[in-house]
Amino acid sequence: MNTGAGSTAADAARTYPALRTRICELFGVRHPIVQTGMGFVSGPRLVAATANAGGLGILAGATLDLAELATAIAEIRQHTTQPFGVNLRADATDAGQRVDLLIREQVRVASFALAPRPDLIARLKEAGVLVVPSVGARRHAEKVAGWGADAVIVQGSEGGGHTGAVPTTLLVPQVVDAVDIPVIAAGGFFDGRGLVAALAYGAAGVAMGTRFLLTRDTTISPEVQRRYLEAxxxxxxxxxxxxxxxxxxxxxxxxxxxxxxxxxxxxxxxxxxxxxxxxxxxxxxxxxxxxxxxxxxxxxxxxxxxxxxxxxxxxxxxxxxxxxxxxxxxxTGQVTGLIDDLPSCAELIDRIIAQAQTVLDDLQGRGPDGDRR
Structure with a gap:
């Protein structure tokens, strides 16, 4: 079983405190990178691969029934000892039972596509499960922060699936200024440059869907992945x-x-x-x-x-x-038009962190040997 050994490139990037953010400590992961819970995409294999690579993988639980969800959680645990999350629908009629399952299984993070009810947040937090809703507007972020959410994923209009009209570059700094909890930026991210940009806006990391969909660790058919790559x-x-x-x-x-x-x-x-x-x-x-x-x-x-x-x-x-x-x-997110390869999750995350370090080196005027230019 792969338990998530770090790579040389990723470990080297730890020399930058900026790449060790609030969500690294909060989630217990090495890198401030989240793989989102995409329906029919974010299965156990992708989640475990992301977790082993040092990011936070999130299982898409909304498209599974209760028994299937329990089986998927057990399968993830067979392939990683690292923390991971599960995405739930807050408006599902059995949301309470699903919350009970996450509590019993001691899942690290409960992710929600819609704002969960305050009572669900309270139950999860009391049991030590972190609550991370996804939002597309400042007022929604303020609401869930007021209800006790531990962090929030903020998706701009560039993101895939249900999305709002405000671009990531405007929405993220707006939400960062409005709430005290960690903000995870989503919508338009795929590389180390984007990670550094998100950190500059005040975010504590990035969440990516399309970029993780286009890896070798998904179960998506090659034909469908080809359609994404050609767009x-x-x-x-x-x-x-x-x-x-x-x-x-x-x-x-x-x-x-x-x-x-x-x-x-x-x-x-x-x-x-x-x-x-x-x-x-x-x-x-x-x-x-x-x-x-x-x-x-x-x-x-x-x-x-x-x-x-x-x-x-x-x-x-x-x-x-x-x-x-x-x-x-x-x-899909618009970012699909900038992606042209299918790395493994480990290769992808290592590459993002290594590129982020290079960008930070350049911003500080340092060469690859560490000397100031």
Whole structure:
């Protein structure tokens, strides 16, 4: 079992205190780099590989049922002794049971895509589990900080999946000035230059999704990864056609057709997707309806938008699990247009830290031998 031995390049970077940030101590990791909990992407293999490389890997728990989540946590533990996190849906009807599972398993971090209720935060914190919600607006960061969150992931508009309209370069310093907890910057990061830039804005590290998706440690099919690698910075689209809420996806013929279709056709497709999702997972209609009511309340969606949201799990699965890029959707950050390789997680994190050190050397006017130029 690989327990996460450090590399020469990464260890050398420890000479810079700036690269040992608040989240390193908080999470118990070597480097201020977080791999986000991407549905159908962030499985046990990717999470364990990230943890062993010195970052914080986050398991995508929202697309797993309770039993599958327990199995995935056990599988991660078979491959690493390092800390990791689990992403949960705060509006799930069984959110309380999932929180209980994380507490029993002594998972280090509970990550939330939506603001968790204060009572869930309190239960987790009392049990020693760190709470790290993801937000896209200053007011949301202020709210979860006031409720006791330990840190917050702040995603700018460049990020993939559901996203807001404010760029990372404006949102991160705004949130850093508004809250006292560590801020982790997300949206547009893929290398050591970005890490140093995030630290300069006052963030305590970076969170990356697309960059980790494009590694050899994911289970994504080569065909789907090829589609990501071939996309340019203009190869993404922010659309509400999928589930009624803006999200950034790879632009494909399927997405173009979806955007051209009318509301009634979208609703019909959503109803079919909901039925297919129910058959696949065995989820009772009563559970789907209860989740829909919770989603409608937490996101202030109309019932039409809730029905549209039934598209998302099955269409993401079609691409990310089944490899059908022609029939599914692929969430992505704009940064996909700047990525052209598939390193391992260890190679990626080592490279980021080594490049960050070089950037800091250059900023201080020092050469590679340490002498001031």
């Amino acid at each position: 340019g910075v203009d190869g993404t689209v922010v659309t509400s056609a999928l589930d009624g809420v803006p999200q950034r996806l790879l632009r494909t013929e399927f997405i173009d057709r979806l955007e051209r279709s009318g509301p009634l056709r979208r609703l019909a497709r959503s109803a079919r997707s909901a039925a297919r999702f129910r058959r696949l997972t065995g989820t009772p209609w009563s559970r789907l309806l209860a989740d829909g009511r919770a989603m409608r309340h937490s996101r202030e969606l109309t019932w039409g938008q809730v029905l549209l949201a039934a598209n998302t799990p099955m269409l993401l699965k079609a691409a990310m699990v089944d490899g059908r890029a022609d029939l599914g959707v692929m969430a």
